Structure formats: structure tokens, C-alpha cells
Amino acid sequence: xxxxxxxxxxxxxxxxxxxxxxxxxxxxxxxxxxxxxxxxxxxxxxxxxxxxxxxxxxxxxxxxxxxxxxxxxxxxxxxxxxxxxxxxxxxxxxxxxxxxxxxxxxxxxxxxxxxxxxxxxxxxxxxxxxxxxxxxxxxxxxxxxxxxxxxxxxxxxxxxxxxxxxxxxxxxxxxxxxxxxxxxxxxxxxxxxxxxxxxxxxxxxxxxxxxxxxxxxxxxxxxxxxxxxxxxxxxxxxxxxxxxxxxxxxxxxxxxxxxxxxxxxxxxxxxxxxxxxxxxxxxxxxxxxxxxxxxxxxxxxxxxxxxxxxxxxxx
Amino acid sequence: xxxxxxxxxxxxxxxxxxxxxxxxxxxxxxxxxxxxxxxxxxxxxxxxxxxxxxxxxxxxxxxxxxxxxxxxxxxxxxxxxxxxxxxxxxxxxxxxxxxxxxxxxxxxxxxxxxxxxxxxxxxxxxxxxxxxxxxxxxxxxxxxxxxxxxxxxxxxxxxxxxxxxxxxxxxxxxxxxxxxxxxxxxxxxxxxxxxxxxxxxxxxxxxxxxxxxxxxxxxxxxxxxxxxxxxxxxxxxxxxxxxxxxxxxxxxxxxxxxxxxxxxxxxxxxxxxxxxxxxxxxxxxxxxxxxxxxxxxxxxxxxxxxxxxxxxxxxxxxxxxxxxxxxxxxxxxxxxxxxxxxxxxxxxxxxxxxx
Numbered sequence: 001x002x003x004x005x006x007x008x009x010x011x012x013x014x015x016x017x018x019x020x021x022x023x024x025x026x027x028x029x030x031x032x033x034x035x036x037x038x039x040x041x042x043x044x045x046x047x048x049x050x051x052x053x054x055x056x057x058x059x060x061x062x063x064x065x066x067x068x069x070x071x072x073x074x075x076x077x078x079x080x081x082x083x084x085x086x087x088x089x090x091x092x093x094x095x096x097x098x099x100x101x102x103x104x105x106x107x108x109x110x111x112x113x114x115x116x117x118x119x120x121x122x123x124x125x126x127x128x129x130x131x132x133x134x135x136x137x138x139x140x141x142x143x144x145x146x147x148x149x150x151x152x153x154x155x156x157x158x159x160x161x162x163x164x165x166x167x168x169x170x171x172x173x174x175x176x177x178x179x180x181x182x183x184x185x186x187x188x189x190x191x192x193x194x195x196x197x198x199x200x201x202x203x204x205x206x207x208x209x210x211x212x213x214x215x216x217x218x219x220x221x222x223x224x225x226x227x228x229x230x231x232x233x234x235x236x237x238x239x240x241x242x243x244x245x246x247x248x249x250x251x252x253x254x255x256x257x258x259x260x261x262x263x264x265x266x267x268x269x270x271x272x273x274x275x276x277x278x279x280x281x282x283x284x285x286x287x288x289x290x291x292x293x294x295x296x297x298x299x300x301x302x303x304x305x306x307x308x309x310x311x312x313x314x315x
Numbered sequence: 316x317x318x319x320x321x322x323x324x325x326x327x328x329x330x331x332x333x334x335x336x337x338x339x340x341x342x343x344x345x346x347x348x349x350x351x352x353x354x355x356x357x358x359x360x361x362x363x364x365x366x367x368x369x370x371x372x373x374x375x376x377x378x379x380x381x382x383x384x385x386x387x388x389x390x391x392x393x394x395x396x397x398x399x400x401x402x403x404x405x406x407x408x409x410x411x412x413x414x415x416x417x418x419x420x421x422x423x424x425x426x427x428x429x430x431x432x433x434x435x436x437x438x439x440x441x442x443x444x445x446x447x448x449x450x451x452x453x454x455x456x457x458x459x460x461x462x463x464x465x466x467x468x469x470x471x472x473x474x475x476x477x478x479x480x481x482x483x484x485x486x487x488x489x490x491x492x493x494x495x496x497x498x499x500x501x502x503x504x505x506x507x508x509x510x511x512x513x514x515x516x517x518x519x520x521x522x523x524x525x526x527x528x529x530x531x532x533x534x535x536x537x538x539x540x541x542x543x544x545x546x547x548x549x550x551x552x553x554x555x556x557x558x559x560x561x562x563x564x565x566x567x568x569x570x571x572x573x574x575x576x577x578x579x580x581x582x583x584x585x586x587x588x589x590x591x592x593x594x595x596x597x598x599x600x601x602x603x604x605x606x607x608x609x610x611x612x613x614x615x616x617x618x619x620x621x622x623x624x625x626x627x628x629x630x631x632x633x634x635x636x637x638x639x640x641x642x643x644x645x646x647x648x649x650x651x652x653x654x655x656x657x658x659x660x661x662x663x664x665x666x667x668x669x670x
Contacts, residue, residue: 169438
């Protein structure tokens with residue numbers, strides 16, 4: 001087990017290194033830098049002024065030098081300054097983290113809480129009307145883009161309740177605070193819940209055919225015990241993996257959803273920073289997302305070992 | 316259905332000293348498939364006395380396992396359905412009780428162990444937890460600690476060394492023989508009246524097979540459990556059972572005390588099965604006899620005797636009319652038009668591979 005953790009941890013560091021190179025290079029392959037964007041706004045280009053800005057920001061240096069400087073500073077905890085606001089990047093990023101983190105957590109929670117039990121029910125009631133209905137809903141979940149679903153939810157809210165929960169840092173009641181996150185989380189999490197449901201269903205069907213389910217039945221186990229204690233414990237393994245991968249997709253969904261619901265989170269901020277070629281913000285923000293995704297997958301692998309004794313004792 | 320009256324007339328087994336704990340009468344388990352009705356178990360009757368070992372023998376697909384699953388109400392449905400008969404456990408017809416009552420029978424009064432100890436245990440639960448489960452389900456009076464102690468005790472009973480440690484281990488950490496021992500411990504934990512062992516040694520090493528059989532028999536003697544042993548191996552039957560039922564294509568074709576059966580089989584199919592057992596002492600270099608052909612498709616059985624297409628003794632009558640199931644000698648039943656000839660030893664029938 002310790003060897004397994006160590007191996008996974010090394011792999012995680014390697015992945016992050018690869019990610020940092022990729023982020024850095026891709027960003028510099030994008031045409032134009034912050035100086036171009038600034039001049040673009042004013043309508044004329046002053047080559048001398050442009051060179052001065054580039055020199056000031058270090059953009060005239062070779063790419064490798066720039067990379068080493070970035071990583072060196074990052075490892076010291078220095079994220080640099082935003083080109084646009086000229087404030088420290090850390091001050092721009094930090095306050096937005098809790099907003100997006102809450103949204104992501106609610107989405108993930110929503111998708112698991114909805115997806116797993118519905119998947120089990122669908123599998124246990126295979127080929128009944130309920131199963132067909134659930135499969136149809138999940139198929140629609142996979143086909144609906146989250147921003148479209150977000151708009152539908154907003155419209156439905158207006159139609160039925162006559163108001164839309166608007167984002168505020170200080171909600172009047174806890175219920176308002178919940179609503180602010182719950183609706184966008186619903187829009188983002190629905191897709192994941194559909195995927196998780198379908199995977200849980202097929203995985204459950206696979207497990208329910210196994211011999212040990214027959215053994216449990218022959219022991220006199222109730223349907224409940226058989227489905228949840230025996231079948232789901234086995235069927236959940238591939239689902240857990242998918243949850244880790246979905247965590248990454250979630251961030252993509254958040255970018256549009258934060259825009260639709262007008263939530264000042266990281267995802268929307270990232271898009272703005274990319275438009276400005278605000279390298280310190282984009283680099284560090286994407287790196288942060290990469291760390292989160294890799295860490296989630298690391299946790300998933302650890303969870304896998306907890307759930308499956310065959311992996312735990314593999315060493 | 317031809318042969319029905321004869322079968323019903325012959326269901327009463329020979330007088331027994333011990334009372335019957337389980338009686339199966341006219342059991343019919345059919346599968347309703349797209350290809351037609353598959354009569355996996357068709358009009359099978361037998362009774363099992365307390366402490367007795369009854370062997371059910373036959374090739375794959377002859378209905379042995381479905382008979383066992385029918386007794387426990389575990390036939391996959393759809394497509395399977397028990398369409399007739401009765402399964403009486405000390406007088407109560409299990410086919411007439413509800414699912415909840417059936418659940419209390421399974422693992423408690425009737426237990427089952429399966430062929431594949433590799434796949435029959437849940438890979439993510441410890442051995443101990445899986446034995447404890449049967450106890451928590453049925454012995455509700457026991458405390459957590461008592462349940463745990465009893466599980467370890469069961470592992471000790473099936474001669475697993477270091478039972479405390481093994482109880483905390485997972486199935487993949489145990490060898491095949493150990494897993495089957497754990498399965499037996501699980502099945503016997505609630506002290507069932509009937510143990511159904513479905514090919515319990517088939518998936519095991521030859522050296523382990525004898526140990527497991529010996530264990531089952533020893534525990535049976537100690538706990539007084541009646542055992543239904545399902546096997547295709549007549550060698551196993553000879554060593555363990557008191558009475559034998561031979562099944563072919565979903566029907567009983569022969570039933571007798573084990574000694575009488577080996578002494579004088581009254582069905583060519585039984586003879587064929589015996590011919591396919593290798594003998595160490597046999598000095599001749601003859602090939603093992605095999606029964607030509609395969610078990611026919613159960614949804615397209617011939618009108619006469621189901622074994623006729625493979626039988627070297629088959630006559631026109633065999634192909635046209637189903638032979639009645641009759642008692643030819645005290646306690647010795649058979650469904651064959653030529654049973655009398657087999658009994659008197661007239662016209663020794665040539666079997667494929669012999670001579």
C-alpha cells in the first residue's frame with residue numbers, strides 16, 4: 001500500500017510538470033500578447049512603446065527563460081502581477097476560489113447523489129417502464145449543454161416563482177445562499193449525473209449477474225442487502241473513476257454556467273484573462289485547475305484502494 | 316403427457332426409518348424462451364431423509380442445478396418459472412410461501428454451496444463478514460460479538476488454520492480449497508436441515524477434492540444435516556451418497572441405493588456414465604467408453620425416450636414411446652423399455668467404446 005501511494009504520487013508530480021510546460025507553451029502559441037491587445041484598444045501601434053512594455057513584462061526574453069522564471073517564482077509562492085489590473089495575481093485569484101469551489105462541490109455532490117441511486121434503481125428494475133424513463137432522462141442529460149439547461153432553469157424559475165436568485169456575497173438567508181449555488185450546480189451537475197447514472201446502471205447489471213450475488217441470495221439476503229451491500233460495493237468502482245474524470249469536465253461546464261448565472265467565480269475570470277493575454281493570471285489559474293484535477297484523481301485512486309481490497313494488497 | 320401416471324405411481328420411495336425432511340414432488344421448472352419452452356426440470360420427484368446423502372447425477376444441462384435452484388426459489392425469472400409440483404420442507408410447500416418466508420428458509424434451513432469458490436464469494440467483503448451475514452440475517456438473537464465469535468468458530472470447524480486472521484482476509488487472499496471451506500462454513504453457520512452442494516469439488520484440484528468431500532461428510536455426521544450432492548462424477552457418488560438419482564434431459568431416469576446402482580444399473584445412460592470412469596486397476600489399454608452424441612436440446616426433445624438417439628440399445632419402441640418410470644426391484648427405479656433385459660442380464664447390450 002505505501003508503495004502504491006508513493007508510485008501514484010510520483011506520477012502525479014510528473015503529470016503536473018508536463019501540464020506546466022503545456023500550459024506555458026500553448027499560451028505563447030496564441031497570437032498576440034498583452035501589448036498587442038492594449039494597442040488594439042487604442043487603435044494605433046507605437047513600436048517603441050510596445051517594445052518598452054514587452055521589456056518591462058519580460059516578454060522579450062527567450063521562452064525557456066520565461067518558463068524557468070515562472071516556475072521558480074511559483075515554487076516560492078510568487079504568482080506575479082496581473083498585467084491588466086497590476087495587482088498581485090494572488091489577490092485576484094484567492095477571493096474567487098471559494099465561489100467556484102462551492103459551485104463545483106455542489107455540482108459534484110448533486111451528480112453523485114442523483115446519479116448513483118438512480119443508476120441502481122434503473123438496473124434493479126431493468127426493462128421496466130421506470131428503467132426506460134430514467135434512461136431517457138439520462139440521455140437528454142448527456143445531450144443538453146449546461147448553459148442551455150441553465151437558461152431553461154432560469155426561465156422556469158421566473159415562470160413559477162417570479163424571481164431569479166441573483167448572486168450576492170451576503171445572502172439575506174441561508175436558503176438564498178443555497179439557491180445561489182444550487183441552480184447553477186443543477187445545470188452543471190445534470191450532465192455528470194446522467195453519465196454517472198448510466199455507468200452505475202451498466203456496472204450494476206454486470207455485477208448482478210455474478211455468482212456471488214447468487215450466493216448472497218442463497219444466504220437469504222434481502223433485496224436491499226443484495227443490491228447495496230453486495231452489488232453496489234462492486235459496481236461503484238468504475239463509477240468512482242468516472243467521478244474523478246468528471247471533476248475535470250465540470251470546470252469546463254462552470255465557465256459557461258458562471259457566465260449564464262452571472263457568478264464572479266474563477267472560471268469566468270479565466271476567460272477574461274485569456275482575452276487580455278494576462279499571462280500571470282492564465283498560467284497560474286490553469287495550473288491551479290490542473291493541480292485540483294490531478295489531486296482529485298489521486299484521491300480517487302486512493303479511494304479505489306479503500307473500496308477494492310484486491311488493489312490494496314497488490315504489493 | 317406420456318409416462319405421467321407411471322411416474323406419479325412410482326414417486327413413493329421405499330420405506331425409510333428416518334422421516335423425510337424434504338420432499339420434492341412432480342417438480343416442473345420450465346424456461347420460456349424465444350426458441351420455445353425449455354423443460355429444464357420435468358416432473359422430478361424425490362425425498363430426502365434426515366441425515367441422508369442423496370446424489371443427483373447427470374451430464375451438464377440435464378437439469379441437476381436447476382432442480383437445486385428450484386428448491387431454493389432461485390431460478391432466474393424470467394425466463395424460468397416453476398410451473399408445477401411441490402417442494403415440501405417438513406410439510407410446508409415452499410412453492411406456496413411468499414418471498415419473505417422463502418428468504419428465512421434460504422441459508423437458514425436450506426443452504427447451498429456452489430461449484431466456483433473463486434467467483435461465489437464477494438471480492439470486496441472479508442470472509443468473516445460474509446459468514447457473519449448469514450448469522451445476522453437469521454440468528455437475530457445473537458449479539459455482534461457472538462456473531463463474530465460464531466463465524467470464527469465456523470472457520471475452525473471447516474479446519475481453516477488461524478481462523479481469527481482468516482476471518483479478516485478477503486477471498487483473493489485464500490486458495491481455492493480454502494475458499495470452498497469458507498463457503499461450507501457460511502452454508503452451515505445457521506445449522507441448516509438441508510445442504511445442497513452443487514458440484515462442490517469440480518473446480519478444485521484433485522488433491523483438494525477428496526479433502527472437501529471428506530469435510531462435508533464429516534460435518535454432516537456431526538451436525539445431522541441432510542445433503543443433496545449434485546455431481547457428474549460417479550466416483551464421488553460411490554464414496555459419499557446413500558442414494559442416487561440419475562437425471563437426463565430434465566427427467567429422472569434412474570433412482571436406487573448407491574450399492575444397487577453400481578451393482579446393476581437399470582438404465583443404459585447410467586451404464587454409459589459408469590463406462591466413462593477410468594479404472595486404475597484396469598490392465599487393458601482400452602479407450603474409455605464415452606456416450607456418443609450430446610444431451611439433446613430441451614426444447615426439441617424426441618417423442619419417445621430422450622436418450623434414444625444416443626442409446627445403443629434403442630429400438631423403434633424407444634423412439635416412439637416414452638418409457639414409464641417404474642420400480643423394478645425394491646427401491647430401484649428406472650425409466651427404460653429394456654430395464655428388464657438389463658436386470659436379468661439377457662442380451663448383454665453392447666455400448667460404444669466397449670469391446
